[in-house]
Amino acid sequence: MVRRRTKEIDALIAQxxxxxxxxxxxxxxxxxxxxxxxxxxxxxxxxxxxxNLLVFxxxxxxxxxxxxxxxxxxxxxxxxxxxxxxxxRVFYGSNAFxxxxxxGKYINAKFPLFARLPRKYRALITRLELRLGPGFTKPxxxxxxxxxxxxxxxxxxxxxxxxxxxxxxxxxIFEGFRTGEKSFYTEYCVGLLRALxxxxxxxxxxxxxxxPSVSRxxxxxxxxxxxxxxxxxxxxWGPERGWDAIVDKDLVGILExxxxxxxxx
Numbered sequence: 484m485v486r487r488r489t490k491e492i493d494a495l496i497a498q499x500x501x502x503x504x505x506x507x508x509x510x511x512x513x514x515x516x517x518x519x520x521x522x523x524x525x526x527x528x529x530x531x532x533x534x535n536l537l538v539f540x541x542x543x544x545x546x547x548x549x550x551x552x553x554x555x556x557x558x559x560x561x562x563x564x565x566x567x568x569x570x571x572r573v574f575y576g577s578n579a580f581x582x583x584x585x586x587g588k589y590i591n592a593k594f595p596l597f598a599r600l601p602r603k604y605r606a607l608i609t610r611l612e613l614r615l616g617p618g619f620t621k622p623x624x625x626x627x628x629x630x631x632x633x634x635x636x637x638x639x640x641x642x643x644x645x646x647x648x649x650x651x652x653x654x655x656i657f658e659g660f661r662t663g664e665k666s667f668y669t670e671y672c673v674g675l676l677r678a679l680x681x682x683x684x685x686x687x688x689x690x691x692x693x694x695p696s697v698s699r700x701x702x703x704x705x706x707x708x709x710x711x712x713x714x715x716x717x718x719x720w721g722p723e724r725g726w727d728a729i730v731d732k733d734l735v736g737i738l739e740x741x742x743x744x745x746x747x748x
Contacts, residue, residue, distance in 0.1 A: 521566075522565065526569075529569065533569060533570050533573040534573060536556045536559060536570075537556055537557075537559070537570060537573050537574040537577070537578075538573065538574075538577045538578060539552075539553065539578055542578075542579040542580065542612045542614075542644075543578050543579065543581065543596065544580075544581035544584055544585065544586065544589075544596055545584040545586060545588075545589035545595065545596045546586050546589075547586065547588055571604065571607065572607055575604050575607035575608050575609075576607050576608070576609050576639070577609075578610070579610040579611065579644065580596065580597060580600075580610070580611060580612065581595075581596065581597075581611075581612045581613075581614060582595065582597055582611055582612065582632070582679070583595050583614070583623070583626045584596065585614050590617060590618055590623050591623045591625060592625055593624075593625050594625070594631060595625060595632070597632050597633070598632050598633060600633075602633060602636045605633055605634075605636040605637050606637065606638060606639065607639065608637055608639065608640055609639050609640055609641055609642065610640065610641075610642050610644070611637075611640050611642070611643045611683070612643070612645075612646065613643065613644070613645045613646075613675065613676070613679065614645075614646045614648065615645065615646070615647050615648065615675075616649045616650075617648065619649065619651050622668075622671055626675065628679055628682060632682075634679070634682040634683055635682070637682075637685070638685055640683055640685050641685060641686060641687050641688060642686065642687075643679065643680075643683070643686045643688070643689050643690070644689075644690040644692065645676070645689065645690065645691055645692070646692045646693065646723070647691075647692070647693040647694070647697050647703055647707075648693070648694055648697075649694070649696060649697060650668075650669075650697050650703040650704065651665075651668045651703075652666060652668065652669050652701070652702040652703060653697065653701040653702060653703070666702065668703065669702045669703045669706045670706075672703060672707065673706040673709075676707055676710050676711070677710055677714075680711075680714045680716070686716065687716060687717055688716060688717045688718075688719060689707075689711040689716045689717070689718055689719075690719045690720070690721050691707060691708065691711075691719075691720055691721060692720065692721025692722070693721075693723065
């Protein structure tokens with residue numbers, strides 16, 4: 484029944500796309516036009532409108548471009564209380580939110596985006612992201628899982644995506660840039676994951692992804708994988724790396740074969 488209803492809605496949308504508003508206006512210029520009643524639309528169609536306006540392809544975070552890329556769409560919240568309630572469920576329930584900022588302007592912010600959201604909105608969030616790598620030489624002081632994040636209100640989050648930009652323990656090219664022992668950053672990141680999973684028990688799925696320079700058997704990824712398994716979470720692999728489709732290769736080895744090994748020295 485749900486599938487049939489979805490097909491009917493898709494057919495209606497396709498039919499609406501063939502209607503020329505300009506032609507109708509020319510034919511009915513002398514006829515009084517009543518205002519369009521948005522809430523007369525079926526909820527499924529209103530949902531499509533909300534999704535087109537409020538669902539973004541990238542993870543939401545503190546970012547200098549938010550005022551022009553995200554904020555204009557949120558004006559929809561001010562139309563009415565009913566619009567606010569429906570739109571906020573789509574915006575917070577369908578987008579992914581980054582737990583700690585990675586933009587250079589905000590990476591050391593005392594309060595990340597997540598901590599700035601009202602409790603009622605945090606309760607609607609279903610997807611979270613933890614991006615690792617930025618600040619590996621000196622982890623930002625604000626990257627702490629504590630009461631400031633307000634994670635006790637996050638009861639609907641079912642997925643945590645972890646994206647690894649680099650692993651300082653995986654290659655000697657990071658020698659001299661690491662902080663403390665070789666395993667320091669791995670232990671630090673695994674500790675973050677452990678604390679997050681303890682604070683958000685609703686998360687049932689952990690998605691691991693990384694740049695091509697990070698192999699599947701790198702110390703950091705293995706540590707994160709072991710911690711997620713220890714907490715009995717479902718493990719999936721993200722689309723960027725595509726581990727299920729390609730064979731892991733050592734980036735340094737590939738570059739050396741290409742005659743580009745000297746760029747690391």
